[in-house]
Amino acid sequence: MVGEISDAIIRVRDITVQFGKTRILDGLNLDVKRGEILGFVGPSGAGKSVLTRTIIGLVPKVAGRIEVFGVDLDKASTTERRGVERRWGVLFQQGALFSSLTVRQNIQFPVREYLNLSQRLLDEVMVAKLGMVGLKPEVADRFPSELSGGMVKRVALARALALDPELVFLDEPTSGLDPIGAGDFDELVRTLQRTLGLTVFMVTHDLDSLYTACDRIAVLGNGKIIAAGSIADMQASQHPWLQQYFHGKRARAVMG
C-alpha cells in the first residue's frame, strides 16, 4: 500500500502477528476507505481470517497499530472500545449464531444489550432486518439448527446489521452457498451498502463476488499486502499468484 487515504475507516499499520515461531502477518499495511466494499483475497492459509480477527481484536498482535473510526484500538479505554464495537458488525465464517436462541432472539440480542427499546419496536425492526437480508418473518421463531446453510448466513448477516453498523466484516460470506445463492448474497451486500451506507470488509475466495460486489481488492501474500486496487489493476498485475488467480481456468470462466 502506498500513500495515505484521508478518510480511511480502518487504518492498519505495520501489523505483525505470530503464532509460536510462525509469522503470519509481517509488517502489513492496509487502509479501508469509508463507504467502499473491499474484497480481500489471498491463498488459503495466508492469514486473511487472521487479519480480520486481529482488526476486531480476537487475535493479539506482536507489533503495529490499528485505527478504526480514527480510534487507536490499543490506546482506547474500555468505553471507547465498546463504542467502536457498537459501530461494527461481524459475520463469522460459520455464522456463529447462538444455538440456544431463536432467530428472533439472535437478531435482537445485541440491540437489547445496547439500547432500551420497546418489545414492539424490537420485533418490528427484527422483521425489517429479516426482510433486508431476504428472509420471511416466519423464520423468526426457528432455532439455528433448523435453518439451511444459506439461511444461517443470512440470519448471521441480519444479526451483524442489527445495530445499524457503519462497518461490517464478512468472513467468506458466500462459501458454502450455491452459485445463485452466492450471487444473491453479493447483490444483497451491494444493496445494503447503498441503503445503509456501509463500509464492507469482505474476505472471499469467490471470483464472482470480486467482480460483481467489490469496489476495491486487496491481495495478501507472504504476510503483506502484495497488491491493492481495482479489478482491472489486479488483472494487469504481473505478480505470479495474481496472474494465476485472475487468468486461471476459473477466472476465465467467470469473465465468460
Added chain:
Amino acid sequence: MSADPTLERIAQGNGLALCAAGSWTARFAPVLEKMVADAEKLRGSRPNIFIDVSQVSKLDTFGAWLIERLRRSLTDGGIEAKIAGLSANYSSLVDEVRRVKAEPVVQTRSVTITGMLEQIGRSVAGIGGTLVGLIEMLGAVLAAAGHVLIRPRGFRLTSTVHHLEQVCWRAVPIVVLITFLIGCIIAQQGIFHFRQFGADIFVVDMLGVLVLREIGVLLVAIMVAGRSGSAYTAELGSMKMREEIDALRTMGFDPIEVLILPRMLALVMALPILAFLGAMAALYGGGLVAYLYGGVEPEAFLLRLRDAISINHFIVGLIKAPVMAAVIGIVACVEGLAVQGSAESLGQHTTSSVVKGIFLVIVMDGVFAIFFASIGM
C-alpha cells in the same frame, strides 16, 4: 454530532405538516417512539397530513421504521399520508422498510395450567421411552461386542486404551483422595459414638463392612458418573452436533462399534480398579484416624479387620462395580446421542446423563443389597 430529534406540527391551510428534525437513530428510539405514538393520534383530524423529513440529519433503520410506522397509521385513518423532503441518501433505506410486512409475527408461548399439566404428562410418558432407549443401547452394545468377538480385527485397542487412561489412570488421584477422606470421617464418627459404650474397637467392623461392601464402590461409581459419564455425553454430543457421527455412518462404520464399545469397555474395566483402590484408601484413612484419634494400634486394627470381614464382603463390592459401570456408560452414551443442534441441548443432556447415572447406580445398589441378602452373601 447528533442533535436531539424533534417532530413539530405546522399547520398549512387545512393540512398539517409533521416536520421531523435532528437525528432519528436507535440511540433516541425511546423518545422517538413516544413522539410517533403522540403524532399517531392526529389520524383523521385533518384532511391532509404529510411528514416532512428534510431536516433529519441522521437516519438509521430504527428511525426509518418509526417514520414508516407513523405514515402507515396516519394512512390507515382514511387519509393519504406522504413522506416529503427525503434526501437521496436515505430514500433507498425508507423504500427498504416500506416493503416490511405490516404485522410482525407474534411469539405465542403462553404458560397455562393445561400446558403445565401436559408437560408433566409428557415427562412421565417419557420415562418409559428412556427405559426403552437404555435397553436398546444395551442391546446394540452387546451386538457390537459379539461382532467384535467374531471378527477381532474390528476391535479398537488404541481407542480403548486411550479411554482407559482418561477414565481410570487419570481418575486415580481424586478417587483415592476422596475415599481416603471418607474413610477418615467414618472412623472418626464411629470412634466418637462407640466410645460412649466402650466399644471403640468395633469401629473396625463398621469401617470394613461399610467400605468394602457399600461405600467404596457406591462412592466411586458416583464420582465416575460425574467425571466420566458427563465427559462421554459431552464428547458424543458435540460429535453428534457436528455431524461427525453421521460421517462415520456414511463411511460404513458402526458408531456403536467405533465410539461406544471402546468407551464402555474402558469404563467397565476402570470402575472395579478404582473401586478397589478407593476401598484400600478408605481403609487406610480409617486405620490412620483409628490410630491417631482412637488409639487403636495398627496391629490391633489389622487383626480385628481380619476377624470382622470375610472375602464375601470384598467380592460383593467388586461384583457390583462392572455392572454399575455399564449402567453409567449406557446412560451417558444414550444421552450423548440424543443431543440436538444447540449448545443448550448439549448442557441439558450432560446434566441428565449425570443425574440419571447416579440415580440408576443407587437403584442398582439397592437391588444388589436385596439380592445378596437373599442368597446369604
